[in-house]
Amino acid sequence: MLDTKNQLKQSISKVDAILEILDARLPVASANPFVNNLGKDKARLKVLNKTDLADPAVTQAWLDYFSQDLKIPAAAISGTVPGEAGKALQACVSQVQRNRARKIKVMVVGIPNTGKSTILNSLAGKKVAKTGNVPAVTRHQQRTSLANNIDIYDTPGILWPVIEPRERALALAVSGAISDTAVDYHELAFYAATLMIARYPEFLLARYDFLEEAALSRSQPDTSRLDASQFIDTVGRARGCLKKGGIIDYQKASELIIRDLRSGRIGRISYETPEDIEPANETEAHT
Numbered sequence: 001m002l003d004t005k006n007q008l009k010q011s012i013s014k015v016d017a018i019l020e021i022l023d024a025r026l027p028v029a030s031a032n033p034f035v036n037n038l039g040k041d042k043a044r045l046k047v048l049n050k051t052d053l054a055d056p057a058v059t060q061a062w063l064d065y066f067s068q069d070l071k072i073p074a075a076a077i078s079g080t081v082p083g084e085a086g087k088a089l090q091a092c093v094s095q096v097q098r099n100r101a102r103k104i105k106v107m108v109v110g111i112p113n114t115g116k117s118t119i120l121n122s123l124a125g126k127k128v129a130k131t132g133n134v135p136a137v138t139r140h141q142q143r144t145s146l147a148n149n150i151d152i153y154d155t156p157g158i159l160w161p162v163i164e165p166r167e168r169a170l171a172l173a174v175s176g177a178i179s180d181t182a183v184d185y186h187e188l189a190f191y192a193a194t195l196m197i198a199r200y201p202e203f204l205l206a207r208y209d210f211l212e213e214a215a216l217s218r219s220q221p222d223t224s225r226l227d228a229s230q231f232i233d234t235v236g237r238a239r240g241c242l243k244k245g246g247i248i249d250y251q252k253a254s255e256l257i258i259r260d261l262r263s264g265r266i267g268r269i270s271y272e273t274p275e276d277i278e279p280a281n282e283t284e285a286h287t
């Protein structure tokens with residue numbers, strides 16, 4: 001890991017600006033903790049990507065938090081929407097003193113699955129990087145020359161071990177940053193259900209119309225509301241995730257819920273808010 005940190009340090013020292021790609025639904029958990037430190041003297045833009053999947057109000061709160069509280073320029077985009085990546089790049093390079101004779105070197109950093117390759121392809125206007133909902137498809141650093149005298153460097157998405165808080169690791173796993181073979185769906189579904197029951201109960205009612213409104217009503221005391229296990233159980237039963245003898249297949253039910261959440265079918269959901277982070281003021285503390 002020290003090695004990869006040194007590599008990152010070297011790569012950063014060679015470029016003029018950093019385009020830091022984050023998942024808008026989890027902009028702290030999806031950040032590489034070393035970039036804050038290694039990139040602090042560089043022109044940099046925090047790109048909150050996949051905003052189409054995130055809660056718009058929470059995304060706005062993150063933009064305010066980064067740009068006003070932390071004084072780090074930030075932009076929210078959907079890399080899959082034509083033109084949006086270009087706007088982010090523009091905002092990033094506008095911070096660099098331009099010397100027209102020299103190329104501007106921009107490095108794209110980000111953990112797996114945040115959308116680096118999608119953004120790179122959008123900037124290049126053609127397919128230069130492989131994309132996919134599979135972590136770490138980019139293996140080597142590659143350079144792409146763009147118009148406007150800009151060279152962009154794509155780095156492999158390296159995932160840093162997130163040890164705590166546990167929620168951060170779980171948010172990462174739900175986002176797809178961690179290989180699906182390495183995740184425990186039941187724990188993920190429990191985490192996701194807890195979050196959605198607390199913050200997005202109306203989305204759950206709309207998606208899973210067999211749920212009883214009273215069971216998710218905010219006006220009910222917590223004890224009479226559906227808890228995460230009961231929720232998974234109810235979804236499993238209603239959607240026919242059953243084993244022999246009519247026993248709920250928790251694995252299947254959990255996978256179904258995670259698939260629904262990942263695809264955006266439940267709604268635009270953010271996993272972290274600035275309030276979740278601020279009390280401990282941890283954002284920069286890890287670096």
Ligand SMILES: Nc1nc2c(ncn2[C@@H]2O[C@H](COP(=O)(O)OP(=O)(O)O)[C@@H](O)[C@H]2O)c(=O)[nH]1
Pocket residue numbers: 049050051052053077078079080081110111112113114115116117118119130131132133134135136137138157
């Ligand atoms: N909904 C949505 N999906 C996106 C967006 N950007 C990328 N993706 C998807 O996220 C997955 C990972 O993207 P990719 O570019 O391969 O990520 P990388 O691992 O960082 O290079 C792919 O399935 C993309 O289609 C976005 O803005 N919105």
Ligand SMILES: [Mg+2]
Pocket residue numbers: 116117118129130131136137138157
């Ligand atoms: Mg990639």
